[in-house]
Each structure stands twice: as C-alpha cells, then as structure tokens.
Amino acid sequence: MEPKSFAPELELTGRAVLVCGGGSAALGPVRALLDAGAQVTVVGVDIATTIAELGVRDLLRIHDRPLDPGDLDGMVLVVPAHGDHDHDQQALTWARAQGIPATVPRPVQLPTTRTGMGSMILVGGGPGDPGLLTLAGQQAIRQADVIVCDRLAPLAVLDQARPDAVIIDVAKVPRGAYTSQERINEILVEHALAGRTVVRLKGGDSFVFGRGGEEWQACTAAGIPVMVIPGVSSALAGPALAGVPLTHRALTQGFTVISGHLPPGDPGSSLDWAALARTNTTLVIMMGLATLPLITDELIRHGMAEDTPALTVANAGLPEQRSVAGRLADIAARTSAAGLAPPAITVIGAVVGLDLHGG
Numbered sequence: 591m592e593p594k595s596f597a598p599e600l601e602l603t604g605r606a607v608l609v610c611g612g613g614s615a616a617l618g619p620v621r622a623l624l625d626a627g628a629q630v631t632v633v634g635v636d637i638a639t640t641i642a643e644l645g646v647r648d649l650l651r652i653h654d655r656p657l658d659p660g661d662l663d664g665m666v667l668v669v670p671a672h673g674d675h676d677h678d679q680q681a682l683t684w685a686r687a688q689g690i691p692a693t694v695p696r697p698v699q700l701p702t703t704r705t706g707m708g709s710m711i712l713v714g715g716g717p718g719d720p721g722l723l724t725l726a727g728q729q730a731i732r733q734a735d736v737i738v739c740d741r742l743a744p745l746a747v748l749d750q751a752r753p754d755a756v757i758i759d760v761a762k763v764p765r766g767a768y769t770s771q772e773r774i775n776e777i778l779v780e781h782a783l784a785g786r787t788v789v790r791l792k793g794g795d796s797f798v799f800g801r802g803g804e805e806w807q808a809c810t811a812a813g814i815p816v817m818v819i820p821g822v823s824s825a826l827a828g829p830a831l832a833g834v835p836l837t838h839r840a841l842t843q844g845f846t847v848i849s850g851h852l853p854p855g856d857p858g859s860s861l862d863w864a865a866l867a868r869t870n871t872t873l874v875i876m877m878g879l880a881t882l883p884l885i886t887d888e889l890i891r892h893g894m895a896e897d898t899p900a901l902t903v904a905n906a907g908l909p910e911q912r913s914v915a916g917r918l919a920d921i922a923a924r925t926s927a928a929g930l931a932p933p934a935i936t937v938i939g940a941v942v943g944l945d946l947h948g949g
Contacts, residue, residue, distance in 0.1 A: 600666065600667060600691060602623065602626045602627060602628040602666070602667065603626065603627035603628070604627060604628075604629060605628055605629060605666045605667075606628075606629045606631065606664055606665050606666060607623050607628040607629065607630050607631070607665060607666060607667045607668075607669065608631050608632075608633065608661060608662060608665040608667070608668050608669065609623065609630060609631070609632045609633070609634075609669045609671050610633060610634060610657050610661075610668065610669065610670045610671060610672060610677070610678070610681035611632075611633075611634040611657075611670065611671040611672030611673060611674075611677065611678070611681075612632045612633070612634035612635070612636070612637035612638060612641050612642075612652065612654070613634065613636050613637070613638050613671075613672070613673055613759075614638050614673065614757045614758055614759040615671050615672065615673030615757060616632065616634070616638065616641060616669075616671035616672075616673075617638060617640055617641065617739065617745045617748055617757060617759060618745055618746060618747070618748025618749045618751070618757070619669045619671050619693070619749070620632065620641055620644065620650065620671075620745070621744075621745035621746045621748075622745075622746035622749055623669070624644070624649060624650065624909065624910075625720070625746050625908070625909055627909065628667075629650075630649075630650040630651070631650065631651045631652075631653070631661070631665075632645070632650055632651070632652045632653070633652075633653045633655065633656075633657045633658075633661050634653075634654070634655075634656075634657065634672060635654060635655065635656060637652060637654050638759040638761070639741065639759055639761035639763060639767045639768070639769070640739075640740075640741035640745070640759050640761040642767070643741060643761065643763045643766070643767075646766075647931060649910065657677070657680070657681055657684075659684050659688075662684055662685060662688055662690055665690055666690070666691070667690070667691050667692070667693070668681060668682075668684075668685035668690050668691070668692040668693075669692070669693045670682050670685075670692065670693065670695040671695070672695075675695070678695030679695065681695075682694075682695060706785050707782070707783070707785065707813065707814060707815070708735070708781065708782035708783065708784065708785045708786040708787055708788060708814065709782060709787055709788070709814060709815045709816070709817065710778050710782050710788045710789075710790060710805070710809045710814055710815070710816050710817075711730045711734070711787070711788070711789045711790065711816075711817045711818075711819060712790050712792070712796040712802050712805065712806065712816065712817070712818045712819065713727040713730050713731065713789050713790065713791050713792065713796070713819045713821065714727065714792055714793075714794060714795040714796045714797075714800070714802075714819060714820050714821015714822070714823075715727060715740075715742075715743040715744045715747075715791050715792055715793055715794070715821050716744060716793070716794065716821050716822040716824075716827065716907065717742075717793065717794060717822060717823075717824040717827040717828060717831070717906045717907035717908075718742060718743075718744055718793060718824075718905070718906070718907040718908045718933075719744065719907035719908065720744040720746045720747045722744070722822050722827060722907060723744050723747055723821070724819060724820070724821065724822075726819045727791075727819045727821065728747060728750065730789050730819060731747055731748070731750055731751055731789055731791065732750050732751065732752065733752070733787060734751060734752070734755055734787050734788065734789035735752075735754075735755060735756070735781070735786035735787045735788065736755065736756045736757075736758065736781045736786050736787070736788045736789070737751055737755055737756070737757050737758070737788075737789045737791055738758045738760055738774065738777055738778060738781075738788060738789070738790050738791065739757065739758070739759060739760065739790075739791040739792075740760065740761060740762070740791065740792045740793050741759075741761035741762070741763070741793075742792075742793025742794070742824075742933055743791045743792055743793045744793075758777060760773070760774045760777065764877070764880070764932050765880070771801060771804060774805065775804065775805060775808035775809075778790060778805060778808065778809055778814075779808060779809060779812045779814065782809060782812070782814040783812060783814065790802075790805055792821070793821075793824065793933070794821055794822070794823045794824045794825070794827075795820055795821040795822065795823040796818065796820075796821065797818075797820075798823040798825060798847070799849050799876055799877065802818070806818075823847075824876070824906055824907075824933070824935060825847040825874045825876055825935065827906055827907060828874075828903045828906035828907075828935045828937075829874065829901075829903065829935070829937045829941075831903070831906045831907055831911065832901060832903045832906065832911075832913045832937075833946055834901060834937055834941055834942055834944070835941055835944065835946075836872045836874065836937075836941060837872065837941070838940075838941050838944055841939075841940045841941055841944065842870065842871055842872050842939060842940060842941060843871070844869075844871040844872070845871050845872035845873070845874060845939075846866065846869060846871045846872070846873050846874065847874045847876065848861060848866070848873070848874070848875055848876070848878075849875075849876055849877050849878070850875045850876065850877055850878015850879075850881045850882065850885055850936075851877040851878070851881070852881070853881040853884040853885065854884055854885060854888035855884075855888075863885075863888045863889065863892055864892040864893075866889065866892075867888075867889045867890075867891075867892035867893050867894040868892070868893060868894070871939070872937060872938070872939035872940075872941050873889075873937070873938040873939055874935060874936075874937055875935060875936040875937075875938070876935050877932070878935075878936060879902075879925065879930070879931070879932050879934050879936075882902075882921070882922040882925060882936060883922040883923075885922075886900075886918055886919070886921060886922050886938075889918060889938070890918060890919065894918060894938075895918065896917060896918055896919035897917045897918070897919070898917060898918040898938055898939065898940070899915070899917060899918075899938075899939065899940060899941075899942035899943035900915070900916050900917055900918050900921035900936060900937065900938045900939075900942055901913055901914070901915045901916075901921070901936070901937045901942045902914050902921060902924075902925040902928075902930055902934055902935070902936045902937075903934060903935055903936075903937070904930040904931060904932070904933065904934035905933060905934070906933075906935070912928070912930060914928040914930060915942065918938055921936060921938070
C-alpha cells in the first residue's frame, strides 16, 4: 500500500527514497515506502524507536543528524516528514531546486483542547499488512485527534489520518528501547481528558498479549469511555499466511496460544508445560524466539515427540515475511541459523506437516 500522496506513476520498487525526519510523523511514510519496495534512507534527529528498530534490522538506512542538501543526491522521491513546518518546507525547497519529486508536507499540531470528555478507542491493527486492518479500525484512524501506536501496528495506514492528527510512537522493542506501560496509560488519559478522540493502534488484537485490558482499566479509572475494535491476531494470521491451518479434520481438534516471553522454570511463568506437551492440540508460541531452545527441550522432556513438525514465521503479513520449517527437536536451531528475528511466532503440531497442495 503506497501513501495517497505518492505520485501514482512513480515506481518505487528497489529505488532510493529519502524521508526527511525520523520522528513519529515519519512512521506512516516509512512503513508505506518499505511496503512499496523502496530503498529507504531516513535523515533526522530524535529518531523514533520504531524507525530505529527498522534500521537495526537493516530494512532501511538512518542518519541521525540534521538534513543536508547532499542527502537528496540520487533520490527518486523526497518525503518531508519532520512534523515541523520550517524543516519540512526546507526539504521541499531543496527537492524542487534539484528537480526531485516530493510529497506535500503533512502539518502536525496538537488538536485544540475541547470542553467535555474525550474517548479512547482500542484498535487491533492485525499482523502488519494494512489490508488486514478492519474497516472499523480504518474509520477510527481517519477520525482520531491523537493516534498512539505500537511498532507492530500497520503503520502505513497512518497516511489516512487527518492532517492535524498527532501521532505518538510508544514502541516496545524486545530487550531494547521501550515506552513503559505506565507512561502509555498516562498518554491515553491525558489526551482523552483534554477532550480528544484517542486511538490506541496496536498490532494483532488488543486483548491477545496486547495489554489492552490494562489500558482499558486506566481509562475507566479516569472516567474515560472506551470502545474496542477487534483485530486479527498474529497467532491466527501468521500460520495462515505461511500456509498452515491451526486445525484440520483428523489431525487436531484445537489449538493453544501461549506466550514464550518467560521460559520454563521462570518463577513468573504460570504455564503447565507437562499439560501442554500432551494436550494434542496445535501449539502457537508468541514472543518466544529467545526462549525457544528452552521451550522445545521442556516439551520433549514431558513426552512430546521430537519429530513433531514445527514452523517459525517472522514478519507475517509484511513484504519481509520469512519462515523456516523443521521438527520440535531442531526448530530452535533452524530458526537461529536462518537469522529470523522478532516479531515471530512458532507453530508446533501435525498441521505443520500438512500438504495443502496434495489434497
């Protein structure tokens, strides 16, 4: 999905595009450009956590410094996205002087404080592909005064936000930079109490390991009305996009979704690994890439067959989606050897070995 402001005749696949500014205002353009196959370079200060994480994954290049006219050399498109009028106009002026197409800068200003109570809308954004966001979620984004978004949300849809909507990045990078849940709750409450319509845009579904319940409670405690728009959980979408049905007649009559964030034996883990090993349902492990070796060893220790088919899917629904197949005994090693990184899920069960093409 390309942003509406991109010239429709401009083919971006494999071509160099410059995004001027790396803050929250650049989230939508950056994700949309990556989805369009562009080779993206971001130049700016105060780089948003989500954009920095994309750079760590080598999905784009980042220069954490002020923009220079020389940065435009070799670019086929310039996207001013500082969120600051003067800086964006400067980038636009330099682009026009060099004859490079540029998008019109998006004005960013805090919506006026209104009388009365605002509201908070929890929007589950799906696994990352903008096409898997519900129509209700899309409409909420178009109407929002403030959008508070996660790094795994379908950020390309931010192009459809109102020009004066404020976008706030509250990314949490596994074992890296993050915005605390307490601060996220404060942001939601502060803006809603100022009379604004706040959309909390998350990846997947807000109530499947999304901490949406905590955000609902924080708003309710402040007297703020909350609306929920469900999303397609990556626990369902990831396997499906990789060609794995979670259930299949004669193979399994259910599936179990668990968090692998805490490994077996961790004092904070409440999972019964022995029961999971013998439940005979498809097992979907979310947030478990780092702990996968310990998880698979524990399942084997409790009697799950070592040759049980397994599959890890990373970046489901995005152009960079990749997967690796194996068995319970070696899926952790295969996943590591393939260089797969979060976001990723692992599916374990007979359905992984199902040949859908063979009937």
